[in-house]
Amino acid sequence: MEKTLGFSNFLTQVDPVGMSVLILLLALSVASWYLIITKSISNTIASRRAKAFLKHFWRIDSVPQLKAEIGAMTENHAFVQLAKTALTSTANSQRHGLEKLATAGDTNELLTRSLRNSLDQEAARIEYGLTIIASAGSSAPYIGLFGTVWGIYHALIQIGLSGQGTLDKVAGPVGEALIMTALGLAVAIPAVLAYNAFIRRNRLWMAQLDDFAHDLYTIMTTGSKSSEENNQKAPAPVTSQHAQTAESSSTPVGITHGERQH
Numbered sequence: 001m002e003k004t005l006g007f008s009n010f011l012t013q014v015d016p017v018g019m020s021v022l023i024l025l026l027a028l029s030v031a032s033w034y035l036i037i038t039k040s041i042s043n044t045i046a047s048r049r050a051k052a053f054l055k056h057f058w059r060i061d062s063v064p065q066l067k068a069e070i071g072a073m074t075e076n077h078a079f080v081q082l083a084k085t086a087l088t089s090t091a092n093s094q095r096h097g098l099e100k101l102a103t104a105g106d107t108n109e110l111l112t113r114s115l116r117n118s119l120d121q122e123a124a125r126i127e128y129g130l131t132i133i134a135s136a137g138s139s140a141p142y143i144g145l146f147g148t149v150w151g152i153y154h155a156l157i158q159i160g161l162s163g164q165g166t167l168d169k170v171a172g173p174v175g176e177a178l179i180m181t182a183l184g185l186a187v188a189i190p191a192v193l194a195y196n197a198f199i200r201r202n203r204l205w206m207a208q209l210d211d212f213a214h215d216l217y218t219i220m221t222t223g224s225k226s227s228e229e230n231n232q233k234a235p236a237p238v239t240s241q242h243a244q245t246a247e248s249s250s251t252p253v254g255i256t257h258g259e260r261q262h
Contacts, residue, residue, distance in 0.1 A: 021147035089114040137191035144184015151177025
């Protein structure tokens with residue numbers, strides 16, 4: 001009876017080293033797909049909540065109403081947390097006065113630091129899991145290639161011991177060993193695509209948060225939500241350290257994004 005070749009036969013013939021490579025590729029695949037699915041779902045939900053929040057936020061007419069409604073919100077996404085941070089920092093500085101802030105700067109500087117810290121925390125949060133996805137995308141092809149090389153070596157040793165070195169005896173085991181390379185690519189390609197997509201999404205997300213932080217800074221320092229007044233009175237925006245670029249030494253606290261357009 002002719003011997004059946006394929007993945008099932010490869011599994012029965014694989015040695016402990018090859019099995020270890022298979023298990024490692026499987027673990028990388030499971031971990032990367034888990035992160036891809038969960039992060040995609042959480043990013044979609046966060047974007048929808050942020051869109052609804054911003055739509056509601058810009059319908060609020062006054063700062064007192066803003067304080068009342070933001071304080072009553074139980075949502076926990078980044079935009080709400082940023083707004084609560086701005087309100088809390090402003091309220092604390094007004095409650096305790098500037099005497100206790102003498103070593104740290106005035107109210108505006110306190111607000112700037114608080115918003116920047118909140119942005120940095122969000123930047124760290126959204127980067128969770130990306131290291132594993134990047135590791136899977138970069139290392140899986142090499143792990144699969146190692147499995148292929150080891151499988152070919154193992155197959156050639158067995159063929160040499162059997163004394164049957166014809167092409168039909170060599171092609172089967174060598175072809176089966178190439179399955180490792182295919183598995184490595186199957187793990188790496190989705191991970192690389194997902195990593196690039198998440199990086200782009202995170203960059204856009206942080207840009208939106210930077211813009212919102214600028215708006216909050218303007219509202220808290222001028223007490224106005226008027227676009228015309230904001231353009232005239234708004235100081236430099238608050239920007240996370242992850243998004244900062246080189247500016248001249250005369251740039252105020254925070255890094256500007258250029259002309260604000262409302």
